[in-house]
Amino acid sequence: MIFLVTGGSASGKSEYAEKLVTTFGGTERYYIATMKPYDEESYRRIDRHRNMRRDKGFTTVERYVDLAGVMLPEWRLTADAGGETCAGRQSISVPAKGIALLECMSNLVANEMYLPEGAGKETVEAIGDGVRALAEQLEHLIIVTNEVFSDGIEYDEFTKEYLAVLGGINQKLAAMADVVVEVVYSIPVISKGAEYVQFI
């Protein structure tokens, strides 16, 4: 399943997304970090998130662009389940499809749009393809994005373009997702797929 978690800044959306992982997740847990650190404040932000994730068994994958290129170790032999068949006991290999938390879409979009190695004009397609490729390798993909659209400021053309691309991607992701949740000051407000997350 694909889960889309959105919310404003400091709304508790990361905490909620991690709770989804610990509720739904098996043993293979990935954290796909998209923020490229550039100053002390961003390192502090990363440290805060690392501390939150500590002891939750995540493997961190730093990925600033090109989600489609992420190859997670899939189809790993994890179980040797004994099943009685006509031929006697037989071992069965079970795909170890894990769960990944991708954080944050707002950074990934900015990276794809503005980094020299990014997808530039093809950002929307690159992210759509990347999310699909990633979701296929996983049991569950949890995507954290950001509500940055309601501060009433009339921005320059450059920022407006970013808002348009991120807004469009958020809509596309919400259409692809099984569950869409807006976290409002730590309270989950569910827009889609309530039946899967009501108990959290």
Add this chain to the structure above:
Amino acid sequence: MKLIIGGTCQGKTAYLTEQMGVSEFHIMNGEDIAESHSVLTGGTVAVNHLHLYIRSALQNGRTQDEIQTEILFWLETNPELILVTDEIGYGIVPMDPFEREYREVTGRICCVLAQKAETVIRVCCGLGSVIKG
């Protein structure tokens, strides 16, 4: 404790006075509390503009922990208090470091308050949605 949140100019104050029946004489504004050394006047039923209290406390050099402790102290003495705050943080990361700190601290404190609140109401276009309780 009840927490009322919502964007600016969405009718939160009217919701407080008309829907919840709180007299305006029993409402303190965040910006005034900051001037009165963080002390609530006796008989206060609701604190409006909590975000401006946080903003002003930050401008006076207080930390997130200190501000949070002050607000939680009001709740200790007045567990039925209604707190009303603008919902902020729905924009592009501000260039100004103080503005970044302000929305970060307000968000974190409001998360704590929402967890403590028995009811959280989100007001949009004058209409309240109960998102907790």
